[in-house]
Amino acid sequence: MSRVKPSPFVSAVGAILVLAACGGSTPTGGGLGTGDLLVGVIAPFTGADAGLGPAYYAACLAAAPSINANGGIGGRNVKCEQFDTRGEPADAVPAANKMIASNSNLMAVVGCTSDEAATVAPIIDRAHIPMFCMTGQSEFNKTPLKYFHRLVPADVYDAFAMVGSALFGPGHDPYKKAALVFGDDIGSQAFVAPATNAFTHLGGTIAINQPIHLGASSYRTEVAAMLKAKPDVILTEALGSAGTYLKEVKTQNGGKMIPFIGSSATIDPTWFQQVRDAIGIDDLLKYYGGVDLGYTFSGPAYSEFLANLNAAASTFKDAPKYKQRGSTLHLYDGIIMTALAMVATNSADAKVYNSKILDIANGTSGATVVNTYKDGVAALKAGKSIRFVGAGGENNFDKYNNSQSGYILVGYDKDGNEVTVGHLTPDQTSKLIAAGG
Amino acid sequence: MDLYVAAFGFGLVGMSVIAIAAVGFTMQFGITNMINLAYGEVMISSAYVAYYVNKAGITIWVGMIAGALFGAVFSFLLNRFVYAPFQRKGTSHIGMVIVSLAVSLMIANLLLPIVGYYSVSYQDTTGGLLRAGGIVLTTNQIAIIGVAVVLMLLIHGLLRYTRLGKAMRATAANPTLARNCGIPTQRVIDSVWLITGALCGLAGVVAAMDSDSFAISNGAGFLITALAAAVLGGAGQPYGAMIGAVIIGMITELSAAAWAPEYKEVVAFGILVLVMVLRPQGLLSKRGALAAAG
Numbered sequence: 001m002s003r004v005k006p007s008p009f010v011s012a013v014g015a016i017l018v019l020a021a022c023g024g025s026t027p028t029g030g031g032l033g034t035g036d037l038l039v040g041v042i043a044p045f046t047g048a049d050a051g052l053g054p055a056y057y058a059a060c061l062a063a064a065p066s067i068n069a070n071g072g073i074g075g076r077n078v079k080c081e082q083f084d085t086r087g088e089p090a091d092a093v094p095a096a097n098k099m100i101a102s103n104s105n106l107m108a109v110v111g112c113t114s115d116e117a118a119t120v121a122p123i124i125d126r127a128h129i130p131m132f133c134m135t136g137q138s139e140f141n142k143t144p145l146k147y148f149h150r151l152v153p154a155d156v157y158d159a160f161a162m163v164g165s166a167l168f169g170p171g172h173d174p175y176k177k178a179a180l181v182f183g184d185d186i187g188s189q190a191f192v193a194p195a196t197n198a199f200t201h202l203g204g205t206i207a208i209n210q211p212i213h214l215g216a217s218s219y220r221t222e223v224a225a226m227l228k229a230k231p232d233v234i235l236t237e238a239l240g241s242a243g244t245y246l247k248e249v250k251t252q253n254g255g256k257m258i259p260f261i262g263s264s265a266t267i268d269p270t271w272f273q274q275v276r277d278a279i280g281i282d283d284l285l286k287y288y289g290g291v292d293l294g295y296t297f298s299g300p301a302y303s304e305f306l307a308n309l310n311a312a313a314s315t316f317k318d319a320p321k322y323k324q325r326g327s328t329l330h331l332y333d334g335i336i337m338t339a340l341a342m343v344a345t346n347s348a349d350a351k352v353y354n355s356k357i358l359d360i361a362n363g364t365s366g367a368t369v370v371n372t373y374k375d376g377v378a379a380l381k382a383g384k385s386i387r388f389v390g391a392g393g394e395n396n397f398d399k400y401n402n403s404q405s406g407y408i409l410v411g412y413d414k415d416g417n418e419v420t421v422g423h424l425t426p427d428q429t430s431k432l433i434a435a436g437g
Numbered sequence: 438m439d440l441y442v443a444a445f446g447f448g449l450v451g452m453s454v455i456a457i458a459a460v461g462f463t464m465q466f467g468i469t470n471m472i473n474l475a476y477g478e479v480m481i482s483s484a485y486v487a488y489y490v491n492k493a494g495i496t497i498w499v500g501m502i503a504g505a506l507f508g509a510v511f512s513f514l515l516n517r518f519v520y521a522p523f524q525r526k527g528t529s530h531i532g533m534v535i536v537s538l539a540v541s542l543m544i545a546n547l548l549l550p551i552v553g554y555y556s557v558s559y560q561d562t563t564g565g566l567l568r569a570g571g572i573v574l575t576t577n578q579i580a581i582i583g584v585a586v587v588l589m590l591l592i593h594g595l596l597r598y599t600r601l602g603k604a605m606r607a608t609a610a611n612p613t614l615a616r617n618c619g620i621p622t623q624r625v626i627d628s629v630w631l632i633t634g635a636l637c638g639l640a641g642v643v644a645a646m647d648s649d650s651f652a653i654s655n656g657a658g659f660l661i662t663a664l665a666a667a668v669l670g671g672a673g674q675p676y677g678a679m680i681g682a683v684i685i686g687m688i689t690e691l692s693a694a695a696w697a698p699e700y701k702e703v704v705a706f707g708i709l710v711l712v713m714v715l716r717p718q719g720l721l722s723k724r725g726a727l728a729a730a731g
Binding site for chain 2: 045046047048050051054184210211212213215216218219220221222224225240242243244247248251254270273274277318
């Protein structure tokens with residue numbers, strides 16, 4: 001019986017097929033390579049801030065089909081994976097190291113909240129992976145990290161907006177005595193100093209500054225102390241514990257709430273549901289005021305985002321809840337911008353495409369405005385330069401990769417949708433920034 | 438001064454919640470020799486059982502009974518089908534701790550897709566507000582204190598004056614001798630898991646009521662507080678756990694009034710460490726109800 005010897009051609013084809021079947025990532029620096037690309041979602045998925053991670057994961061689940069359904073990035077599909085930091089810097093470091101060490105195909109990282117950004121951002125930067133972080137910490141206002149990007153203003157602006165809502169918000173006289181009730185985590189405490197400065201310099205008084213331990217089983221004594229200070233309004237961000245604290249306020253105050261103003265992180269379906277269940281929908285609608293970036297929740301970019309987010313319910317059933325969550329919109333935009341930067345540079349090497357992200361976001365002279373990945377790729381293939389205006393609106397990165405935009409004053413409707421109730425005028429915003437220092 | 442009086446009142450609520458949990462935990466350990474680290478997860482599971490009962494429009498007090506029943510049955514089954522087989526194979530103490538830790542993680546992760554990660558609240562659990570001499574409590578908080586007092590008295594009566602209680606004490610002191618004396622130790626241990634499981638379930642519901650808003654992640658916190666009170670009082674000593682609950686419950690609230698509230702648990706657990714340094718065996722070791730019968 002004779003043995004059939006394969007020809008060199010057949011061997012070569014076989015070898016290629018075997019290599020292709022392995023699905024390995026082969027970025028060349030001069031091309032987009034092959035195999036799936038990964039977006040790492042590094043954020044708290046457990047612990048007191050467990051409500052944050054899912055909002056960012058939803059952003060990735062919405063962005064991936066926008067890219068994959070339109071040819072991928074040079075044929076490469078985008079996938080999403082969660083990396084849980086538990087909201088603790090000590091847990092975040094091994095999570096970041098594992099993410100980087102285990103995945104050579106990381107195209108971008110999203111998440112990195114104030115809980116862990118200070119520890120993970122330098123690690124991700126050293127690995128030369130573009131990141132879009134949801135931290136408002138002032139240490140990133142002039143960061144030297146080249147791969148760091150921030151699509152939300154620094155916390156100081158969130159704090160100024162909360163003070164603005166207290167002093168200039170519609171439907172009430174200016175509040176003069178505020179209680180600051182912020183969680184004892186790094187992110188929440190970042191609001192305290194700027195809020196205190198802005199509020200006191202504009203004539204207000206801080207009745208009490210009360211850091212509360214997130215995750216405590218009760219806040220009875222804390223609330224008694226706060227009520228004793230007789231504030232007109234509570235400025236707060238205490239994610240995970242808001243329901244427990246505010247219910248206690250209502251209980252000890254004889255069933256009556258005190259107006260409370262939340263940071264932009266309180267525009268969140270988990271927060272809404274928790275507080276609604278604790279104090280009741282009527283009190284939530286009547287006494288809550290929030291601040292948020294000025295979103296339109298309309299336009300072609302938002303429509304595609306919304307359609308993809310709803311479709312993502314098959315993978316993650318809570319995804320559609322994040323349809324008006326600012327961070328979800330922004331991170332969606334961040335992933336799309338990164339993908340467009342890769343296409344524009346024809347490179348899967350982040351050292352090449354990282355700097356292009358700013359060009360895509362800010363636009364260059366004569367750039368064509370695009371709102372979707374599909375349109376962006378088409379424009380790039382036509383040889384045009386582009387500016388991506390996404391679901392979260394325009395971006396304006398400074399030289400430290402920080403993008404700033406204005407605030408609106410918001411509330412909720414009974415279904416948990418964000419409702420705009422007012423705006424801060426440029427004059428009011430200037431006063432707040434000047435007072436806050 | 439008013440704030441300290443109010444904090445004292447809140448401390449009464451806090452210590453009541455802790456006492457129910459800690460007494461169940463310490464009895465479980467004292468009689469079965471099992472450090473059950475899944476205790477907190479059974480508590481939070483029971484809290485969710487009560488939540489679904491309450492959500493169906495049934496009063497939370499019925500939900501509390503449902504939670505207690507669930508805790509009893511779940512704990513009993515946990516011992517019968519998980520812990521007991523390992524113990525029969527001669528698994529070491531530290532091995533059993535690891536087993537219970539694994540069970541704890543399994544319960545938490547199995548529960549997560551069912552109940553979700555977000556917080557929930559019972560409906561209409563506040564009750565009217567009562568003020569007396571600076572103390573401000575709701576009627577339901579007073580009811581929680583009442584439930585705790587009644588339960589502590591029942592535990593005292595059980596251990597001191599019933600045949601089952603005496604059998605429990607004998608089993609705790611020397612199971613082999615107890616068995617040789619004709620005490621059906623297996624039935625006693627089954628009863629212990631049912632009773633302490635019921636306390637565990639009830640404690641979970643009470644703790645969730647007290648928190649106003651709770652989530653699956655609260656299970657670990659429940660365990661730590663119960664464990665701290667039990668260790669402070671002397672491991673395996675129900676009366677010690679009661680004293681431990683009083684100390685931790687009161688100090689937590691009073692330190693929140695006196696000092697920075699974000700450090701209230703630091704103060705409470707700092708005192709726990711101090712007591713452990715001075716008296717490693719706990720406050721009531723060898724003197725409680727489950728000590729060797731003298």
